[in-house]
Amino acid sequence: MADIVLTPTKAKPQLREATAWDQVKHNRNWLGFWFMVPAMGFLIFFLAYPLGLGIWLSLTDTKIGRVGQFIGIENYEWLWDDAIFWLSVTNTLLYTFVASAIKFGIGLYLALLLNENLPFKAMLRAAVLIPFIVPTVLSALAFWWIFDSQFSIISWSLKHLGIIDYNINFLGDTTWARICVIFANIWRGVPFVAITLLAGLQTVSPSLYEAATLDGATRWQMFRHITYPLLTPIIAVVMTFSVLFTFTDFQLIWAMTRGGPVNSTHLMATLSYQRAIIAGQLGEGAAISSAMIPFLLAAIMVSWFGLQRRKWQQGENND
Amino acid sequence: MSSVQIRDVRKSFGSFEVLHGVSIPIEDGEFVVLVGPSGCGKSTLLRMLAGLENITSGTISIGDRVVNNVQPKERDIAMVFQNYALYPHMTVADNMGFSLKLRGAKQDEISTGVKRAAEILALTPLLDRYPRQLSGGQRQRVAMGRAIVRDPQVFLFDEPLSNLDAKLRVAMRTEIKELHQRLKTTTVYVTHDQIEAMTMADKIVVMHDGIVEQMGTPLELYDTPANQFVAGFIGSPAMNFLKGKVKSNGSAGFEGPNGVKLPLKSAPANSEGQPAVYGVRPEHFTIADDGAEAEIVVVEPTGSETQVFAKLGGEQVVAVFRERHQFNPGDKIRLKPDPSLVHLFDEATGKRLNG
Numbered sequence: 001m002a003d004i005v006l007t008p009t010k011a012k013p014q015l016r017e018a019t020a021w022d023q024v025k026h027n028r029n030w031l032g033f034w035f036m037v038p039a040m041g042f043l044i045f046f047l048a049y050p051l052g053l054g055i056w057l058s059l060t061d062t063k064i065g066r067v068g069q070f071i072g073i074e075n076y077e078w079l080w081d082d083a084i085f086w087l088s089v090t091n092t093l094l095y096t097f098v099a100s101a102i103k104f105g106i107g108l109y110l111a112l113l114l115n116e117n118l119p120f121k122a123m124l125r126a127a128v129l130i131p132f133i134v135p136t137v138l139s140a141l142a143f144w145w146i147f148d149s150q151f152s153i154i155s156w157s158l159k160h161l162g163i164i165d166y167n168i169n170f171l172g173d174t175t176w177a178r179i180c181v182i183f184a185n186i187w188r189g190v191p192f193v194a195i196t197l198l199a200g201l202q203t204v205s206p207s208l209y210e211a212a213t214l215d216g217a218t219r220w221q222m223f224r225h226i227t228y229p230l231l232t233p234i235i236a237v238v239m240t241f242s243v244l245f246t247f248t249d250f251q252l253i254w255a256m257t258r259g260g261p262v263n264s265t266h267l268m269a270t271l272s273y274q275r276a277i278i279a280g281q282l283g284e285g286a287a288i289s290s291a292m293i294p295f296l297l298a299a300i301m302v303s304w305f306g307l308q309r310r311k312w313q314q315g316e317n318n319d
Numbered sequence: 320m321s322s323v324q325i326r327d328v329r330k331s332f333g334s335f336e337v338l339h340g341v342s343i344p345i346e347d348g349e350f351v352v353l354v355g356p357s358g359c360g361k362s363t364l365l366r367m368l369a370g371l372e373n374i375t376s377g378t379i380s381i382g383d384r385v386v387n388n389v390q391p392k393e394r395d396i397a398m399v400f401q402n403y404a405l406y407p408h409m410t411v412a413d414n415m416g417f418s419l420k421l422r423g424a425k426q427d428e429i430s431t432g433v434k435r436a437a438e439i440l441a442l443t444p445l446l447d448r449y450p451r452q453l454s455g456g457q458r459q460r461v462a463m464g465r466a467i468v469r470d471p472q473v474f475l476f477d478e479p480l481s482n483l484d485a486k487l488r489v490a491m492r493t494e495i496k497e498l499h500q501r502l503k504t505t506t507v508y509v510t511h512d513q514i515e516a517m518t519m520a521d522k523i524v525v526m527h528d529g530i531v532e533q534m535g536t537p538l539e540l541y542d543t544p545a546n547q548f549v550a551g552f553i554g555s556p557a558m559n560f561l562k563g564k565v566k567s568n569g570s571a572g573f574e575g576p577n578g579v580k581l582p583l584k585s586a587p588a589n590s591e592g593q594p595a596v597y598g599v600r601p602e603h604f605t606i607a608d609d610g611a612e613a614e615i616v617v618v619e620p621t622g623s624e625t626q627v628f629a630k631l632g633g634e635q636v637v638a639v640f641r642e643r644h645q646f647n648p649g650d651k652i653r654l655k656p657d658p659s660l661v662h663l664f665d666e667a668t669g670k671r672l673n674g
Contacts, residue, residue, distance in 0.1 A: 210371050211404035215418035215465075216392030225417070229408045 057286035064280035075287035084263050085288060088271040092295075094178070095267060096246045099185045103242055104235075106186065107193025112223075114194070115201045125198070132191035140255030143184040147171050147256070171257055174264035181265050184252055189245070193238055200234030201227065240303035244296060268292050321382035321395075321472040321505055322347045323368070328377035330363055337363055339529045340377065345522075348503045350496075354516040355526035355552070362477055364526075365509045369398050369475050381472055397466035398475040402482065403458045405450040405465075412437075412446040415464045436467040439498070456487045463498070474499075476508040480515065492518055513553050517541070525549050543662075547669035550598050550662055556626060559636040561597045562666065565590040573597045573663070579611045579632035582658040587672050595672060598662035601626065604638035610655030618646045629654065 024030050058075055062068030079085045114125055131139065146153055147170035155167040170176045204227060212222050250269040253259065259266035259274060266274075268288055276285020323345040330338040338360045345351050353361040366372040368379055370391030378385050386394050397418075405414050413420075415436055416429040424432075437443045440460045450458055459479060466474055476495070480488045496519050499506055510516055516523045517537045525532040525540065525548070532552075533545040544550035550558045561579070566572040567586035573595070575581050581597055604610075613629040613636065620626075627638045627646055631654060638654055646652070663672040 205402065205404065207400050207402055207404035208406060210369075211398070211400060211406075211465075212417075213371065213391050214369060214396065214398050215469075216421045221421060226406060 054286045055290050057282055058290040060283050062282040062286075064277075064282060068283055071283070075284050076291070078284065079287055079291065084266070085271065085291075087263055088259075088266040088268050088288070089291075091178070091263075091265060092247060092267045092269075092292075095182055095185070095249070095265075096243055099182050099189065099246050100239065100243050102182075102186050103189045103193050103246075104239060106190050107238075108197055108235075110190065110194040111197035111201055112227075114198050125195070128194055129191050131188050132195075136188065136251040137255050139188060140184065140252045143180070143187075143252075144171070144256050147180045172261055174261055177257055177261055177265050181253055181256055184256065185246060185249060188252065189242060192245075193242055196238040197231065197234060200231050200238075204230050236303050240300060243299045247296060247299065248292065322349075323473060323505060323507065324378070324380045325364070325368070326378045326380075328364065328367065328379060329375045330360070330367060330372065331375045336375075337529050338375075341526070341529070341531055342377075343524055343531065343534065345505060345507065348505055350499050350506045350508065350519060350521045351524060352508045352510060352516040352520035352522070353524045353526055354510055354513055355532075357511055358528075359526040360529045361509045361511075361526050365398075365475055365477055365507060368473075368507060369396055370394050395469075395472040396475055397469045397471040397473075398477065399459075399462045399466055399479045401478040403450075403462040403479075405458060405461055407450050410447050410449055411442060411453070411461050411464075414450070414461055415442075415468045418465070418469050432468045432470075433464075436464045439467060439501075440464050455483050456491060459483060459491055460494075463495070467498075467502070472505065474504050474506040476506065476510075478510055479508075480510070481512070488515075495519065514555060517553065523553075525552060527552075543671070544598075545671055547596055547598070547664040550664065550671075554600055556601045556637045556639065558598045558600050558662070560664075561599075561632070561634055561636070563595065563597060565593045565595050565663070565672075567591045575611070576632040576634050581611060581656060581661075583661065583663070583673075584658040585673070587663070590672070594666040596664040596666055596669075598664060599636075599656040600660070601637045601639040603657045603660040604636075604640075604654045605657065606640075606644065606652055607655035608653060610653035613652055613654045615646050615648050615650045615652060617648060627652075 057068070059070060059072060060068030061071050061074070110128060114121065114128065118124060145151065149167060149169050149172055152167060152170060154170070155164070158164045159167070168176065170180050208226055208230075209222060212226055217225065248269055249267060250273065253265055253267055253270045254273070257265045259270045263271075268291065272285045272288035274285075275281045275288060279285075323343075325341060325343040325345070327340045327342050328338060329336060329340055341360070341364060343351070353364060355361050363372060367374050370386070370389065374387050378387055380386060381394060381396070406417065409417065412430075412433050416433045419429045419432055433446070434443070437446055440463060442457070442460055442464055445453065445457060445461075450461070453461065459482075462479070479495075480491050483491060492515060495508075499519075508515075508519065520537055522534060523537055523540050524534045527548050533540060533549045537553075540549060540553050544553060544558075547560065551560065561573075561575040561581065563573055563575040563579075563581070565583070565586050566574055567588075567590050571583040571586035573581040573583045575597060581599075583597075587593075611631055613631040615627055615629045616635065617628040618625060619628070623641070625640050625643065625646070627640065629636055629638065629652065636654070661673075664670065665672055
């Protein structure tokens with residue numbers, strides 16, 4: 001871009017003022033900044049500000065209806081000695097780990113299946129998405145009924161089949177409750193994993209499989225040596241998201257169990273809500289929420305450094 | 320190394336038949352090029368040979384063995400794909416050694432095989448690179464290296480040069496031919512480019528609409544095309560075709576469009592007045608006083624030769640001259656086809672009429 005200062009017509013007495021303004025007008029960085037402002041505004045108001053406020057609240061003793069005082073890390077010290085908090089951490093880790101692992105397994109299986117030439121392929125693909133498009137609360141309510149202690153269709157069926165004599169107390173027993181919420185989460189999360197991995201599978205050129213066929217690969221060897229390695233970048237991304245969504249899950253648990261029985265299904269998100277909004281202890285609730293940050297960062301780091309970067313994906317000659 | 324026999328092979332996709340009974344004998348060590356316009360079934364035939372497509376009917380045998388129901392990996396063939404199909408996540412060495420690895424070969428056996436192939440193709444300095452880090456020509460060579468490593472009975476090439484730029488294509492053409500002379504492995508090569516076919520083949524198979532139009536050495540096809548399709552397909556610029564009638568009463572001749580008189584060495588028996596197509600290659604025109612008058616439309620000098628597009632009896636023809644004439648658009652010239660080198664085809668069937 002032409003530099004205004006150098007053009008002779010502008011070399012007049014009021015040179016200095018004009019220069020500064022013209023430079024701003026013609027500065028590409030300045031223009032770039034203005035293009036960025038809307039996006040930055042959204043990020044600041046809807047992400048950075050709530051995050052900052054949450055962290056700030058966690059350092060105060062704010063209660064609902066009362067402005068808090070800065071109390072340093074006292075909230076965190078309390079939590080350190082709080083058995084229920086640690087139970088929720090354990091629950092969250094268990095929930096995330098088990099649900100994500102199974103979602104990955106089923107999702108990958110479904111993706112591979114849907115990538116084959118099946119009859120009614122388009123319809124099957126659409127059907128796989130159903131759990132994903134049903135609002136979470138609706139599916140949670142459905143599961144609530146499915147796992148109801150008296151009217152559960154599972155108990156009813158098993159009783160009629162003569163396998164059990166009495167209703168299973170799905171959401172009243174700590175182990176059963178955990179299994180049920182994990183099951184519901186898997187049901188809801190599989191479509192995302194499956195469809196994303198399917199998209200990844202479709203980027204693998206069919207001629208690679210043909211080449212591998214001629215090279216003498218069995219179906220398993222093709223998966224092991226071609227499909228899986230080529231899919232790892234997408235697996236890394238989809239599993240990072242899946243882990244983040246599962247770790248911060250709230251709706252499903254709150255609609256099904258509210259953290260019960262005996263806090264056995266309390267996740268950090270639900271405990272935080274209970275302490276902050278139900279009990280009014282905003283500071284403490286915020287501290288529980290903020291305690292999730294290190295876990296989430298760790299998950300992102302693992303995916304970023306461990307999985308996402310592949311030498312063969314880099315275009316440049318930089319080995 | 321092995322001979323390959325393709326006998327009356329047909330292929331249908333659903334009710335649509337794309338190959339209508341193709342028979343091609345391929346001798347041990349021969350370099351056969353399947354050439355034809357897109358959609359003629361040449362790639363399908365190659366993929367059937369590789370085992371990537373089922374054979375609807377007929378037989379394909381490699382050596383003495385009918386391979387119709389033999390798994391691709393058992394056929395002992397290697398294929399070079401149009402897009403190379405290199406495994407992007409493997410180094411050049413791993414790409415080349417993959418088939419040996421799957422076969423359960425020992426590590427040192429694999430590296431010996433890979434090294435030998437890399438030396439043949441001058442790939443040794445690139446063995447640790449990934450496909451992304453290679454140029455088009457290098458990738459092409461890796462794809463060939465992958466085929467060589469396996470030391471197969473038959474090499475199959477599916478339009479391997481069509482993704483390269485013109486200069487590299489010429490270089491790789493020579494390289495593939497040289498490689499074949501060195502390894503003497505039976506090779507089946509598919510292309511739509513007749514120049515590739517002419518320059519590389521021991522035997523060319525011209526295919527069109529699922530049938531074999533003609534089979535033969537490059538010069539046989541060039542000198543005596545069996546029909547109008549082959550005549551038009553082989554040779555560049557393409558052969559000129561002029562419709563008209565055969566004159567056999569008195570001295571043989573041909574009456575072209577708008578009564579243009581064209582020379583003919585001898586007319587087929589009883590052919591007076593028979594409608595036919597007169598074919599003459601651009602390089603078989605000379606400038607002569609007794610030639611037919613033509614008006615120059617465009618002159619394209621290429622340095623080694625000059626292509627002249629002209630109107631002859633109202634039809635556009637192209638002539639190629641090695642000598643440098645001073646031509647300008649609009650000039651009138653007299654073009655005379657060499658009577659011993661012209662071709663005559665039946666107007667209805669396209670079959671060759673003269674010997």
